[in-house]
Amino acid sequence: MAVIIKDRQVVTDPWQRLELAPDGSLPAIPPAGDILAPLALWQVERNALLARPGRIGVWLDSHEDPAAIAEDLRHFGIVAVNFPKFGDGRGYSTAQLLRSRYGWKGELRAIGDIFRDQLFFLSSCGFDAYALREGEDPQEALAAFGDFSEAYQASVERPVPLFRRRDRGVADGGRGS
Amino acid sequence: MQASIFAGKTAMYRYDEIDQRLVDERVVQFRDQTRRFLAGKLSEDDFRPLRLRNGLYIQRYAPMLRVAIPYGLLATRQLRTLAHIARKWDRGYGHFSTRQNIQFNWPKLEDVPDILAELAKVQMHAIQTSGNSVRNITTDHFAGIARDEIVDSFVWCELLRQWSTFHPEFSYLPRKFKIAVNGAEADRAATFLHDVGLHAVRDPRGTGSDGASPGGEIGFRVIVGGGMGRTPIIGHVINEFLPWPHLLTYLEAIFRVYNRYGRRDNIHKARIKILVKARTPEKFREEVEAEWAHLKDGPSTLTAEEVRRVEGRFTRPAYGKLAGDDAGHAARLAAEPAFAAWARRNVHPHKVPGYAAVTLSLKKTGVPPGDATADQMDAVADLADRYSLGELRVSHEQNLILADVRQSELHALWQAAKALGFATPNIGLLTNIICCPGGDFCSLANAKSIPVAQAIQERFDDLDYVYDIGELDLNISGCMNSCGHHHVGHIGILGVDKNGEEWYQISIGGNQGRTTPSPLLGKEGVPQSGGGGAALGKVIGPSFAREQIPDVIEQLIRVYLGRRESEEERFIDVVWRLGIDPFKEHVYGSHHQRQASRNRSLAAA
Ligand code: SF4
Numbered sequence: 001m002a003v004i005i006k007d008r009q010v011v012t013d014p015w016q017r018l019e020l021a022p023d024g025s026l027p028a029i030p031p032a033g034d035i036l037a038p039l040a041l042w043q044v045e046r047n048a049l050l051a052r053p054g055r056i057g058v059w060l061d062s063h064e065d066p067a068a069i070a071e072d073l074r075h076f077g078i079v080a081v082n083f084p085k086f087g088d089g090r091g092y093s094t095a096q097l098l099r100s101r102y103g104w105k106g107e108l109r110a111i112g113d114i115f116r117d118q119l120f121f122l123s124s125c126g127f128d129a130y131a132l133r134e135g136e137d138p139q140e141a142l143a144a145f146g147d148f149s150e151a152y153q154a155s156v157e158r159p160v161p162l163f164r165r166r167d168r169g170v171a172d173g174g175r176g177s
Numbered sequence: 178m179q180a181s182i183f184a185g186k187t188a189m190y191r192y193d194e195i196d197q198r199l200v201d202e203r204v205v206q207f208r209d210q211t212r213r214f215l216a217g218k219l220s221e222d223d224f225r226p227l228r229l230r231n232g233l234y235i236q237r238y239a240p241m242l243r244v245a246i247p248y249g250l251l252a253t254r255q256l257r258t259l260a261h262i263a264r265k266w267d268r269g270y271g272h273f274s275t276r277q278n279i280q281f282n283w284p285k286l287e288d289v290p291d292i293l294a295e296l297a298k299v300q301m302h303a304i305q306t307s308g309n310s311v312r313n314i315t316t317d318h319f320a321g322i323a324r325d326e327i328v329d330s331f332v333w334c335e336l337l338r339q340w341s342t343f344h345p346e347f348s349y350l351p352r353k354f355k356i357a358v359n360g361a362e363a364d365r366a367a368t369f370l371h372d373v374g375l376h377a378v379r380d381p382r383g384t385g386s387d388g389a390s391p392g393g394e395i396g397f398r399v400i401v402g403g404g405m406g407r408t409p410i411i412g413h414v415i416n417e418f419l420p421w422p423h424l425l426t427y428l429e430a431i432f433r434v435y436n437r438y439g440r441r442d443n444i445h446k447a448r449i450k451i452l453v454k455a456r457t458p459e460k461f462r463e464e465v466e467a468e469w470a471h472l473k474d475g476p477s478t479l480t481a482e483e484v485r486r487v488e489g490r491f492t493r494p495a496y497g498k499l500a501g502d503d504a505g506h507a508a509r510l511a512a513e514p515a516f517a518a519w520a521r522r523n524v525h526p527h528k529v530p531g532y533a534a535v536t537l538s539l540k541k542t543g544v545p546p547g548d549a550t551a552d553q554m555d556a557v558a559d560l561a562d563r564y565s566l567g568e569l570r571v572s573h574e575q576n577l578i579l580a581d582v583r584q585s586e587l588h589a590l591w592q593a594a595k596a597l598g599f600a601t602p603n604i605g606l607l608t609n610i611i612c613c614p615g616g617d618f619c620s621l622a623n624a625k626s627i628p629v630a631q632a633i634q635e636r637f638d639d640l641d642y643v644y645d646i647g648e649l650d651l652n653i654s655g656c657m658n659s660c661g662h663h664h665v666g667h668i669g670i671l672g673v674d675k676n677g678e679e680w681y682q683i684s685i686g687g688n689q690g691r692t693t694p695s696p697l698l699g700k701e702g703v704p705q706s707g708g709g710g711a712a713l714g715k716v717i718g719p720s721f722a723r724e725q726i727p728d729v730i731e732q733l734i735r736v737y738l739g740r741r742e743s744e745e746e747r748f749i750d751v752v753w754r755l756g757i758d759p760f761k762e763h764v765y766g767s768h769h770q771r772q773a774s775r776n777r778s779l780a781a782a
Binding site for chain 1: 195198199203206210223226227309339340342344345347348349350351425433436437441471475476477479480483486
């Protein structure tokens with residue numbers, strides 16, 4: 001089984017990821033096991049997926065709107081967001097919306113072109129699991145979570161921006177200095 | 178809220194412990210990324226976006242490192258550090274860009290982490306000076322001292338610097354993103370030519386409680402989708418009055434719409450202006466408002482305490498209490514025409530009685546515009562320490578500004594600046610050329626730009642003639658990326674490539690915005706007049722070879738001088754009044770020239 005980073009630890013991954021064929025046709029549904037289905041499969045085969053044993057999760061591609069699964073989240077054991085290229089930053093907004101607008105509390109996984117140098121921001125936006133691309137060492141990548149010790153902005157990870165935490169004296173506001 | 182919070186007199190922002198820690202942590206992070214790249218653990222493709230967001234390009238001849246000068250404000254110890262970096266890691270000079278940054282053209286990749294560490298010691302960095310993220314936020318170089326000030330834009334720029342630094346959701350945007358903030362009545366920050374422009378305004382519905390101030394609460398006019406580059410567009414106002422507490426949440430709404438829906442399939446169509454145009458500004462505005470409905474009044478809503486805290490971290494200039502205009506200064510102006518000529522162009526009014534702002538020109542003929550040697554940087558730092566409270570500004574016109582000079586010391590400063598070669602009295606005039614690094618340094622260039630600027634400066638070396646021509650912005654870019662802002666030059670020159678040859682396209686009629694408030698227009702002691710809104714120049718016709726450019730400029734000027742109705746009517750006014758045809762006809766006029774130009778185009782096509 002492949003390993004992933006989850007909750008900042010390297011763990012084995014029980015989920016089997018299904019992909020659309022290059023021509024866009026839907027993949028076959030395995031009879032058992034936990035599967036991570038592309039959005040299109042979920043939309044077409046919803047009943048079949050719910051009827052089978054094993055947990056179901058859905059992954060969104062970078063252009064897919066999280067609103068499409070907002071009503072269905074209760075069925076899922078995992079939601080994943082694909083980053084086709086690491087410079088494609090749409091998934092950060094997708095995660096932010098899934099967490100803060102649609103209330104997704106379960107595992108939120110970044111998949112695709114993922115490596116060490118994105119982890120800090122991904123984590124800020126609400127991802128808690130990462131399937132690194134091939135060839136990356138997840139153990140080494142763990143250090144990335146410590147790249148920065150603070151952030152100015154409000155995010156999923158820090159719902160209150162630094163300036164409001166400074167007001168409360170949680171952080172050094174440098175007042176009067 | 179007291180007005181003073183929004184209209185203070187700032188000098189330098191001082192980092193607090195967290196600001197410093199984040200910059201230090203960035204150095205460590207980049208050092209590790211560089212190490213992994215050099216060890217072959219990070220591919221060139223993966224390293225590129227990482228180094229770009231630290232300002233590091235691989236240029237034609239060597240790497241180029243772009244260091245942020247946030248909102249153009251520099252303390253003298255920072256300038257001395259830049260000089261030190263130029264000496265130690267570069268070839269002894271730096272280039273001040275049109276984006277209130279400084280670029281070093283020769284650092285070695287493996288030295289860059291050390292350079293960043295050196296910068297961090299003086300609260301500087303190269304964060305997000307490149308790459309598809311929010312770039313250095315720019316503003317009016319007269320912020321905090323202008324007589325038409327509404328708010329001190331430096332405070333708002335710093336608030337936005339913090340908000341945009343390492344923004345987790347908006348660090349991988351479709352394309353680079355430039356924000357300009359303008360805090361005065363006049364727009365000296367070209368807010369209509371940025372991805373987002375923010376222009377401080379007072380609530381038009383309010384009235385000042387003391388009866389003296391002209392309006393109510395402070396807010397911002399929000400302009401989106403302006404920009405230069407290969408598709409120049411004047412921005413659209415999507416909110417006439419956004420009350421200041423909502424600034425960050427409203428920006429987050431704009432950014433989220435852009436991050437999700439901006440095009441990522443074509444680098445040339447990825448700027449927000451293309452999205453705004455495709456959606457129409459009205460539709461884009463609706464989407465922003467719909468997104469904002471979720472964010473409005475949320476935790477990112479700014480508080481008066483935070484604005485005050487950031488304002489409080491700026492040092493205050495220790496102005497002396499002066500009675501008013503200095504009598505000795507007036508006498509020296511009357512006695513020395515050369516001094517008066519310099520003062521007329523290079524000295525600017527100040528809101529504190531007895532003070533003035535001074536532009537030190539980096540546009541000496543024969544020197545690439547914006548270039549400064551390490552020795553010059555040190556010398557300017559000395560001048561700023563001696564005459565201007567230890568602080569200076571970088572203008573987008575690539576000059577340096579001493580913002581807080583006593584009028585009584587202007588003469589001494591002028592003499593010192595003259596000895597150093599910074600006193601070219603040409604601010605706002607034709608020879609104060611704005612010019613990108615071009616083909617001499619930039620790997621994207623179609624053509625060289627610096628030799629063109631030099632040739633024009635040499636042609637117009639008669640200062641009296643340049644004064645007679647009056648206010649004129651001349652801008653040169655080496656390619657469509659428009660770093661020299663040629664679209665908004667009264668005369669714009671663009672390097673184009675035709676079958677591997679360097680050609681130059683000329684446009685006229687561009688304008689960066691209404692740079693002087695109308696009540697001050699035409700008043701004594703108000704140089705750089707500049708009326709009229711932002712406008713894009715129109716191309717006059719087929720391109721020219723490099724050696725023809727000075728002649729063409731001269732012909733354009735001749736048409737202007739022949740057609741102007743008075744000395745007050747500027748070049749740009751005449752272009753707007755008459756259109757480009759008279760200029761075009763004169764330049765391409767004679768049959769002979771038309772034929773020659775056609776042959777050239779055919780030969781090059
Ligand atoms: S305009 Fe073009 S040539 Fe000039 S600096 Fe920008 S990218 Fe380079």
